């Protein structure tokens with residue numbers, strides 16, 4: 001598709017003039033699955049509106065913690081004198097409700113232009129898991145992803161086999177957006193988000209999502225020089241499909257003590273069917289030696305979810321980086337909870353009983369770390385998984401593991417399609 005130079009220079013490219021020049025010189029080489037979002041009017045003011053989005057303050061996000069995060073975000077931008085001097089328009093506030101929608105195809109084109117020197121995206125296929133006749137309602141697509149905080153990736157994680165150039169934010173953010181645009185989730189659950197206000201909230205808002213961000217109270221990102229504020233969990237849903245009924249930000253406790261880990265839980269109503277369900281996102285405490293702590297955090301989350309779902313009356317989907325293998329206590333608590341949860345990715349195994357062999361794979365100074373830590377739990381009686389996105393193979397991941405020039409995070413995205421099971425009275 002032809003893109004005028006003017007259009008290519010949008011929000012994504014504002015801070016990447018050399019990338020733009022490369023784009024115009026050689027054109028995109030990468031191949032992509034085209035997005036299938038509903039058509040939106042192409043915006044003739046994409047460039048101006050997108051730059052406005054990048055400097056805007058959100059209105060729809062929930063309250064707790066957002067003030068802190070906005071402050072850090074504003075502070076880091078102000079302190080980043082080069083960015084402020086070159087693009088003073090970043091400091092001007094705009095009302096996100098009056099920003100024009102983005103055509104996802106245009107955004108994808110922009111991502112492709114920025115990424116044209118990188119290798120092509122990995123091909124991942126959806127596995128059909130339907131066991132009965134198709135539902136009359138369109139499925140609900142849920143994406144779970146620890147996207148890797150920029151500050152942690154560059155300053156803390158020690159991915160010794162990953163070249164620093166592969167972590168450049170101006171390109172890595174395009175890889176993240178490309179992944180989201182490729183799978184078009186209705187609901188997006190993210191961890192390690194440290195670019196909510198300047199990137200994901202404004203862009204995803206203009207793609208039709210409503211977002212909520214809850215930062216960690218003492219994010220390790222804040223220890224990193226030139227950080228962009230705290231990292232935290234973010235939850236987005238498509239506004240044309242769901243109505244927000246209730247939203248709760250949860251600071252997890254462990255043995256009654258407040259911890260540094262958080263969750264967001266929202267009750268949504270499907271606009272097509274009128275059915276309600278609850279979706280939650282969390283990121284539990286990392287590292288070995290913290291198993292009992294994680295277990296306590298999991299119990300606290302389950303207790304909160306019991307209350308929010310009115311004792312399992314409302315169907316539930318819980319996405320998260322649990323930082324726990326299936327052998328850990330916290331996993332067992334979720335698997336045996338009275339909320340009647342099943343883990344969606346088990347359904348990809350031949351017997352439907354085994355988790356995938358890995359959801360994260362990286363090489364640190366301590367050696368290779370290959371673990372299954374990320375899950376999508378769902379109410380096994382009320383919901384069915386109709387398909388799930390297969391994981392990357394070892395060959396696709398490559399010998400240097402993740403993140404890499406191909407893939408932006410050390411965690412793989414998990415994507416599932418859900419449908420509501422018929423209620424007993426509807427079967428009569």
Ligand SMILES: NC(=O)C1=CN([C@@H]2O[C@H](COP(=O)(O)OP(=O)(O)OC[C@H]3O[C@@H](n4cnc5c(N)ncnc54)[C@H](OP(=O)(O)O)[C@@H]3O)[C@@H](O)[C@H]2O)C=CC1
Nearest residue numbers: 146156157192218219220222223260284285286287321323
């Ligand atoms: N600025 C301040 O004033 C304060 C800062 N802190 C910082 O916060 C940290 C604790 O925060 P907490 O939320 O408990 O952190 P966690 O232990 O949960 O880990 C934080 C992040 O580190 C990643 N991580 C996991 N294993 C390793 C590893 N081996 N090496 C490097 N990174 C790893 C995790 O990624 P993943 O989930 O993908 O594995 C996670 O996102 C402290 O280390 C301290 O640096 C704490 C208090 C105050």
Ligand SMILES: [Mg+2]
Nearest residue numbers: 148149152192
């Ligand atoms: Mg991490």
